[in-house]
Amino acid sequence: DAKTTQPNSMESNEEEPVHLPCNHSTISGTDYIHWYRQLPSQGPEYVIHGLTSNVNNRMASLAIAEDRKSSTLILHRATLRDAAVYYCILLNTGNQFYFGTGTSLTVIP
Amino acid sequence: KAGVTQTPRYLIKTRGQQVTLSCSPISGHRSVSWYQQTPGQGLQFLFEYFSETQRNKGNFPGRFSGRQFSNSRSEMNVSTLELGDSALYLCASSFTREIDGYTFGSGTRLTVV
Numbered sequence: 227d228a229k230t231t232q233p234n235s236m237e238s239n240e241e242e243p244v245h246l247p248c249n250h251s252t253i254s255g256t257d258y259i260h261w262y263r264q265l266p267s268q269g270p271e272y273v274i275h276g277l278t279s280n281v282n283n284r285m286a287s288l289a290i291a292e293d294r295k296s297s298t299l300i301l302h303r304a305t306l307r308d309a310a311v312y313y314c315i316l317l318n319t320g321n322q323f324y325f326g327t328g329t330s331l332t333v334i335p
Numbered sequence: 336k337a338g339v340t341q342t343p344r345y346l347i348k349t350r351g352q353q354v355t356l357s358c359s360p361i362s363g364h365r366s367v368s369w370y371q372q373t374p375g376q377g378l379q380f381l382f383e384y385f386s387e388t389q390r391n392k393g394n395f396p397g398r399f400s401g402r403q404f405s406n407s408r409s410e411m412n413v414s415t416l417e418l419g420d421s422a423l424y425l426c427a428s429s430f431t432r433e434i435d436g437y438t439f440g441s442g443t444r445l446t447v448v
Binding site for chain 2: 324
């Protein structure tokens with residue numbers, strides 16, 4: 227199974243940028259890098275995904291290393307509503323889905 | 336458009352009983368997957384269905400089973416419930432999962448007493 231490694235927790239001040247790292251050294255060429263977040267008492271919510279190039283959407287940016295063995299989710303201005311557990315996972319057509327423990331982000335007002 | 340709907344939201348069952356949970360995916364989504372979430376183990380993959388066929392299966396005992404109907408709605412069943420089966424069960428649907436990602440439901444909270 228393709229697995230990812232993330233820090234257990236991170237803190238950020240409100241309205242400052244947040245960089246959430248993810249290591250996926252065993253990534254294969256067909257694995258898409260996906261990020262989800264989960265707020266308390268809710269199901270995970272899709273944030274962003276990419277394959278090789280950096281990606282931007284209204285929620286966040288995804289920076290993918292050139293060798294694809296790591297990626298970083300960037301929240302440009304953290305708000306209190308961004309406090310959640312962030313999961314980095316790898317998806318392709320054949321693998322089982324391993325969420326890992328994720329990174330618990332605390333946003334400090 | 337309507338999201339992923341899971342029913343019921345909460346359920347209390349007794350050890351030894353069986354339970355069936357339901358998931359209605361987003362219209363047009365043919366892939367449905369199920370996850371178990373507990374404080375100790377986090378999010379664990381149960382199985383995935385695509386066009387009524389099980390495409391992937393996680394490492395759970397045979398007491399956990401599922402199926403998908405022709406309208407893409409899915410059910411999962413747990414027989415002979417154990418206390419350790421108490422968890423949040425999440426369903427997610429996708430059109431093309433590696434490209435579009437998953438949309439999750441709010442889950443069914445199962446408590447086994």
